[in-house]
Amino acid sequence: MNEEMMTLEPRGAGDVAAGTAPKRYFVKTFGCQMNVYDSQRMADALAADGYSATENPDDADLILLNTCHIREKAAEKVYSDVGRLREIKAQRKAAGQQTTIAIAGCVAQAEGAEIIRRAPLVDLVIGPQTYHRLPDAVRRARAGEKVVETDYAVEDKFDHLPAPKPAATRSRGVTAFLTVQEGCDKFCTFCVVPYTRGAEVSRPVGQIIAEAERLAASGVREVTLLGQNVNAWHGEGADGRAWGLGELLRRLADIPGLARLRYTTSHPRDMDDGLIAAHRDLPNLMPYLHLPVQAGSDRILKAMNRKHTADDYLALVERIRAARPDIALSGDFIVGFPGETDEDFEATLDLVRKVRYVAAYSFKYSPRAGTPGAGMADQVPEAVKDTRLQALQTLLNEHQADFVGALKGKPVEILIERQGKEPGQVVGRSPWLQPVIVDEKAGGIGDIVTVRITGTGYTLYAEPL
Numbered sequence: 001m002n003e004e005m006m007t008l009e010p011r012g013a014g015d016v017a018a019g020t021a022p023k024r025y026f027v028k029t030f031g032c033q034m035n036v037y038d039s040q041r042m043a044d045a046l047a048a049d050g051y052s053a054t055e056n057p058d059d060a061d062l063i064l065l066n067t068c069h070i071r072e073k074a075a076e077k078v079y080s081d082v083g084r085l086r087e088i089k090a091q092r093k094a095a096g097q098q099t100t101i102a103i104a105g106c107v108a109q110a111e112g113a114e115i116i117r118r119a120p121l122v123d124l125v126i127g128p129q130t131y132h133r134l135p136d137a138v139r140r141a142r143a144g145e146k147v148v149e150t151d152y153a154v155e156d157k158f159d160h161l162p163a164p165k166p167a168a169t170r171s172r173g174v175t176a177f178l179t180v181q182e183g184c185d186k187f188c189t190f191c192v193v194p195y196t197r198g199a200e201v202s203r204p205v206g207q208i209i210a211e212a213e214r215l216a217a218s219g220v221r222e223v224t225l226l227g228q229n230v231n232a233w234h235g236e237g238a239d240g241r242a243w244g245l246g247e248l249l250r251r252l253a254d255i256p257g258l259a260r261l262r263y264t265t266s267h268p269r270d271m272d273d274g275l276i277a278a279h280r281d282l283p284n285l286m287p288y289l290h291l292p293v294q295a296g297s298d299r300i301l302k303a304m305n306r307k308h309t310a311d312d313y314l315a316l317v318e319r320i321r322a323a324r325p326d327i328a329l330s331g332d333f334i335v336g337f338p339g340e341t342d343e344d345f346e347a348t349l350d351l352v353r354k355v356r357y358v359a360a361y362s363f364k365y366s367p368r369a370g371t372p373g374a375g376m377a378d379q380v381p382e383a384v385k386d387t388r389l390q391a392l393q394t395l396l397n398e399h400q401a402d403f404v405g406a407l408k409g410k411p412v413e414i415l416i417e418r419q420g421k422e423p424g425q426v427v428g429r430s431p432w433l434q435p436v437i438v439d440e441k442a443g444g445i446g447d448i449v450t451v452r453i454t455g456t457g458y459t460l461y462a463e464p465l
């Protein structure tokens, strides 16, 4: 049963004998795609250590919450979730079973040992830079130690994290995430990421290509490159030259089987010519770009430390659209940043009207301890934030509805990703990320087929061509 058992690190004194009952883990993921990717890599590390997955926390010897710290609500959610595990842990204990509760992710990195002080039920706190040490940390926790692993490891975790078995990759579907860049050096004044994820680090080209080839060999058709600032990625190419994300995408586009490439999240300041040229030249780089702007007022952009103006952003969008006319943009917005007046907010609406995003995430500003924004004067009242958020979302929704409405009757290429809920249906995805439901006659999972859009809404309906 443990033939896959693999030692990542020398075992400590707290080792539990191998070959005892099989162990199960349950993982719940919050936050961004990087956490989704990290949860998979932690799952791979646990699988290599003899664990199997369960969907049911009652059955789990290890309950792992991969957390997000970005807004207060997200961070506080961890504590209510842990509270709900109290009963499970007690019941399992009464049945003679040990339950280890582990907190990973950005709350783990930001709060460290404080989590165990506030929630003594927690046995293990592990930050994103040390996930390769998870199996060892779990062993120590199961031997009775309260474990806090939040130091930045000197070794590269990616050199130590085991790859998933091809079957595990296949079970995750025909689309996959691949983290190429971590951390952030931008220090926007509202944001915790530079503190929770550390400085910008790029994974080396060879590591990324090997991982992408492995994914493709297991049947993955679409890879989304991830990074907190994915377009800040840089590295040394196979040709010895300095590569940016554009060159990396060109190389990945040559991997047989990989039909679609995406990347997220990009910062406007790192959209260089090489990346824009990649959008012009690479048919398998999808015409969709998440390019957060946060606000449309130069005064607020400055206070946010975004280091660009609204006009800089609009000029950039124009250059990108000139290179790839069918590109669709999505964005992130914050309303109610300290000092934001009605006039500033109007400037955000103006910018939105000019860009016409096809999708967007908009948030009320949430003051985060330790960030400069939290200490600024003129915090905006909640009620004002509410009104502005509503107005912004109404506008964004209109644009989104216009975009999908215009697809009706048109042929669209979709990647078929999974079975539909109804028998005989499959669900694919458009180049612009909308789910598309179509009869299974259109093709099988992993196929890229052209269908005609018949109905639109959040989900699109289509007929085979």
Ligand code: SAH
Binding pocket: 070, 071, 190, 191, 192, 193, 228, 229, 265, 266, 267, 292, 294, 332, 333, 334, 363, 364, 365, 366, 367, 368
């Ligand atoms: N690196 C990305 C964003 C990562 S965080 C970028 O630079 O665009 C994801 C989104 O959460 C941000 O784009 C922002 O819109 C939102 N966000 C971050 N901190 C926030 C805060 N304190 N309050 C409200 N929203 C916030």
Ligand code: SF4
Binding pocket: 184, 185, 186, 187, 188, 191, 192, 193, 194, 228, 229, 267
């Ligand atoms: Fe946060 Fe700004 Fe860095 Fe994005 S660029 S992760 S918003 S500090």
Ligand code: F3S
Binding pocket: 030, 031, 032, 033, 034, 035, 067, 068, 069, 070, 105, 106, 192, 193, 196, 197, 228
């Ligand atoms: Fe949240 Fe961390 Fe991602 S704070 S948004 S999980 S980088």
